[in-house]
Amino acid sequence: MRKTRFILPFALAAFFFLVAGCRQENTPTDKDKAPTTVYFGGDILTMEGDSPQYVEAVVVRDGNIEFAGASSEAMEVAGPGHKMMNLEGKTMLPGFLDAHSHYISSLSVANQLNLYPPPSGPGKDVPSILEALKRFKSENSIPDGVLIQAYGYDDTVMPGGRLLNRDDLDEALPDNPVLVGHVSMHGAVLNSKAMEHWNIGADTETPPGGIIVRKPGTREPWGLIMETAFLPIFGSLPQPTSDQEVAWTTAAHRMYAENGITTAHEGATHIQDLLLMDRATKAGANLIDVVAYPFITDLDTILKRFPVEQWGMYRDHFKIGGVKITIDGSPQGRTAAFTTPYLTGGPGGEQDWKGELTFPQELINTFVKQVYDLGVPLNLHANGDAAVDAFLEAHEAAAAGNPSKDRNVTLIHAQFTRKDHLPKYAQYKITPSFYTLHTYYFSDAHIANRGREQAEYLSPMRDAIDLGIKPTNHTDFVVAPLDQPFMLWSAVNRVSRSGEVIGADQRVSPYEGLQAMTINVAHQYQEEDLKGSIAAGKLADLVILDKNPLKVDPDAIKDIQVVETIKEGETVFIKK
Incomplete structure (x- = not known):
């Protein structure tokens, strides 16, 4: 634990010194009570209520918050034998709750090359990508x-529209299969050896809802494979060995904890992923909570191994939370489904291209009803406005007679929500989990692909809140980096890579942005009684920041640092 330094005003410091001095000579008289920790000396923002509320001190005992309030009362509650932790002017909040990411990918990305474009990585253009790949092989001594x-490959920022293709990868790394993941996580660019490994060639038919970009004038795949065409590849990517599972899992948990996250989200879980997480859980590898959402195509198989009666309950920091359905692609990959054509055509040069639903409407209806009949939460991925329409149609069909019942539905991304969609979200008790990071990372691409009017209304968090909806916000890691202060900054400022404000009327206050990553996410997870705010009886899941997001200049929010992350009273990350 870190050393305590007292920097309180004199009177309060003297009071704490007196009590702390007494505790060194006393031992607990109540043997049934575990020792307590008292946090004090900084801004403690509880996230209770619709306006900022602060307390002077928090008492933590046995992994739970026992008290949050006045310092004098905190000392009485803490009793003898307590530890005192001075925040030294820093800010304490409830731990950040990850509304949507792809946790399972975090197990492997530590062993992969980061090709995000600047400022998050080196992938600014094709030559930079190829040079980074060659250096990665050399520095890591990867055999042929x-x-x-x-x-992290982002084709939307490639200068002059010069995109990465299989010929580039063949020239740079002719002796290795290479897979460069698209930033959307909905596809990848493969070289020839990787194509051979996955049996993809000129005779491979493009499946419904899939993309196989062909070399101009031929049927030869030219590298980029997306959506349903990519699913078999994604599902067969190498998994950690039994000896690696615990180490990779713990490393993944540390990655989330470094960003202040105390609950992580696994957003599209296949059977092999779930079995891996189950093994790692039984081996005691988990540092924070993880909630998994089995993918709809694996649901029947998963139910045979993990009956629905076992869902919704944590076991050693892991639970199955519900089901995930994906019904369209990504707008930056031009595979999201819209009611109007893309201004730039399709990813393979298609004309009058509106994108496509991942599954036919009838099958979407069937999937949604299957989940509703199971009585478990649903996370449904929909980016384009046509995908949102498709889900609402499926919901109304599956929920016939009672569409306004709260079925714990979260609409993941909901980026191109139209204004007429929002009243239905409110009526049907659908939680949109928005993706405001796109205003920075991809808004320039959205303006080019979809036009300014649609791009300006991207992730309309302001209008949703004004309708009484409690939206959440997410990173979709590894599509965007895990960086919770930057995510908050994007919701508050909505500034693009080029420095342009995107949808100023959809900005939210810093407090509203924090609600979308704490208490609102607790509601999304049906865990309001345990998480999301600092209150007596809740888990001691806490994060300490070097500055208060409510008290710095809005543009400085992105520079805030996570100092410490605490899971059930135990420090799982501390900044050195």
Whole structure:
């Protein structure tokens, strides 16, 4: 634990010194009570209520918050034998709750090459990507024939529209299969050896809802494979060995904890992923909570191994939370489904291209009804406005007679929500989990692909809140980096890479932005009684920041640092 330094005003410091001095000579008289920790000396923002509320001190005992309030009363509650932790002017909040990411990918990205474009990585253009790949192989002494994986390739920022293709990868790394993950996580660019490994060639038919970009004038795949065409590849990517599972899991948990996250989200769980997480859980590898959402196509198989009666309950920091359905692609990959055509055509040069639903409407209806009949929460991915329409149609069909019942439905991304969609979200008790990071990372692409009017209304958090909806916000990691202060900054400022404000009327206050990553996410998870705010009886899941997001200049929010992350009273990350 870190050393305590007292920097309180004199009177309060003297009071704490007196009590702390007494505790060193006393031992607990109540043997049934575990020792307590008292946090004090900084801004403690509880996230209770619709306006900022602060307390002077928090008492933590046995992994739970026993008291939050006045310092004098905190000392009485803490009793003898307590530890005192001075925040030294820093800010304490409830731990950040991850509304949506792809946790399972975090187990492997530590062993992959980061190709995000600047400022998050080196992938500014094709030559930079190729040079980084060659250096990665050399520095890591990767033998010929071994698969090389990278993530974060963003084709929307490639200068002059010069995109990465299989010929580039063949020239740079002719002796290794190479898979460069698209930033959307909905596809990848493969070289020839990777194509051979996954049996993809000129005779491979493009499946419904899939994309296989062909070399101009031929049927030869040219590298980029997306959506349903990519699913078999994604599902067969290498998994950690039994000896690696615990180490990779713990490393993944540390990655989330470094960003102040005390509950992580696994957003599209296949059977092999779920079995891996189950093994790692039984081995005691988990540091924070993880909630998994089995993918609809694996649901029947998963139910045979993990009956629905076992869902919704944590076991050693892991639970199955519900089901995930994906019904369209990504707007930056031009595979999201819209009611009007893309201004730039399709990813394979298609004309009058509106994108496509991942599944036919009838099958979407069937999937949604299957989940509703199970009585478990539903996370449904929909980006384009046509996908949102498709889900609402499926909801109304599956929920016939009672569409306004709270079925714990979260609409993941909901980026191109139209204004007429929002009243239905409110009526049907659907929680939109928005993705305001796109205003920075991809808004320039959205303006080019969809036009300014649609891009300006991206993730309309302001209008949703004004209708009484409690939206959440997410990173969709590894599509965007895990960086919770930057995510908050994006919701408050809505500034693009080029410095342009995107949808100023959809900005939210810093407090509203924090609600979308704490208490609102607790509601999304049906865990309001345990998480999301600092209150007596809740878990001691806490994060300490070097500055208060409510008290710095809005543009400085992105520079705030996570100092410490506490899970059930135990420090799981501390900044050195």
